[in-house]
Amino acid sequence: MQRGAGAALLALCFVSACGPKQSTQFVTRVRVESDPGQPVAQAKLMRDGEALAETGADGAANLALSGAPGERVSLQVQCPSGYRAPDKVLSIVLRPLLEARTPEYRVRCPPLLRNVVVAVRAQLGPNLPVRYLGRELARTDASGACHASLKLGAGETATLTLDTSAPEHAGLMPRNPELKITVPERDELIVFDQTFRREAEKPKRRTGHGSSGPTRI
Numbered sequence: 001m002q003r004g005a006g007a008a009l010l011a012l013c014f015v016s017a018c019g020p021k022q023s024t025q026f027v028t029r030v031r032v033e034s035d036p037g038q039p040v041a042q043a044k045l046m047r048d049g050e051a052l053a054e055t056g057a058d059g060a061a062n063l064a065l066s067g068a069p070g071e072r073v074s075l076q077v078q079c080p081s082g083y084r085a086p087d088k089v090l091s092i093v094l095r096p097l098l099e100a101r102t103p104e105y106r107v108r109c110p111p112l113l114r115n116v117v118v119a120v121r122a123q124l125g126p127n128l129p130v131r132y133l134g135r136e137l138a139r140t141d142a143s144g145a146c147h148a149s150l151k152l153g154a155g156e157t158a159t160l161t162l163d164t165s166a167p168e169h170a171g172l173m174p175r176n177p178e179l180k181i182t183v184p185e186r187d188e189l190i191v192f193d194q195t196f197r198r199e200a201e202k203p204k205r206r207t208g209h210g211s212s213g214p215t216r217i
Contacts, residue, residue: 023066023067023068024066024067024068024069024094025064025065025066026064026065026066026067026069026094026095026096027062027063027064027065027097027102028062028063028065028092028094028102028103028104028105029060029061029062029063029102029103029104029105030045030053030055030060030061030063030075030077030090030104030105030106030107031055031058031059031060031104031105031106031107032055032059032060032061032077032079032106032107032108032109033059033106033107033108033109034083034108034109034110034111035108035110035111035186035187038059039055039057039058039059039060040055040059040079040080040083040109041055041056041057041058041059041080042054042055042080043055043059043061043077043078043079043080043083043109044077044078045061045063045075045076045077045078045090046075046076046077046078047065047073047074047075047076051078052065052075062102063075065092065094067094068094069094069095069096070093070094070095071093071094072091072092072093072094073091073092073093073094074089074090074091074092075089075090075091075092076089076090077089077090077107077109079109080109082111082112082113083109083110083111083112084109084110084111084112085109086107086108086109090105090107092105110154110185112153113151113152113153114151114152114153114154114183114184114185114186114187114188115149115150115151115187115188116149116150116151116152116158116181116183116187116188116190117147117148117149117150117188117189117190118130118147118148118149118150118160118179118181118189118190118191118192119145119147119189119190119191119192120138120140120144120145120146120147120148120162120192120194121144121145121191121192121193121194122140122144122145122162122192122194122195122196123144123194123195123196124144124172124195124196124197124198125140125144125162125164125169125172125194125196126140126141126142126143126144127139127140127141127142127168128140128144128162128163128164128169129162129163130146130148130160130161130162130163130192131160131161131163132148132150132158132159132160132161136163137149137150137160140162148160152183153183154183154184154185155182155183155185156182156183157180157181157182157183158180158181158183159178159179159180159181160178160179160181160192161176161177161178161179162176162177162178162192162194163176164176164177164196171198171199172196172197172198172199173196173197173198173199174196177194179192
């Protein structure tokens with residue numbers, strides 16, 4: 001009887017050792033930002049197609065992930081409208097809490113459109129339209145200064161023109177100068193610094209054949 005009980009106990013221990021490892025809950029915090037310090041709310045954190053949590057107004061969400069210690073878990077980040085999803089999945093290593101501090105991971109949802117402000121300084125160029133794709137964005141004041149704003153995707157190129165086609169600007173040189181920009185991966189302020197010169201006016205040609213002497217009858 002003792003030999004049979006011992007064999008049964010050994011078999012039970014063997015089955016327990018070879019059985020599947022028990023799953024544990026690991027608490028993790030994920031913080032989603034568009035730019036450093038700019039939180040993104042309503043970003044969904046997905047695991048295997050299932051939504052686990054959604055970020056709040058502070059851009060953070062707490063997750064309870066199940067798995068074994070040291071296991072690597074992949075999360076997909078579904079960004080809200082107006083933002084671009086990260087190129088890679090978020091990889092999280094399941095680790096026990098250390099000193100009651102929740103592990104935090106950061107991920108970015110960059111904006112689809114970037115704000116580009118162009119500061120125009122047109123010396124000798126008052127009342128000039130600033131055009132983009134033929135549309136007037138702004139007009140310089142009496143000192144030749146103005147600001148034009150654009151919303152463009154990162155990596156896009158844009159060409160802005162100072163329009164000198166009006167008759168009042170006929171003497172300005174150069175004609176219709178342009179500024180070509182490439183939108184960076186951030187909001188940007190760009191200076192369009194242009195100095196004009198005035199073309200010398202040509203003397204008017206006399207068309208009459210008048211005479212300074214008396215007229216003979």
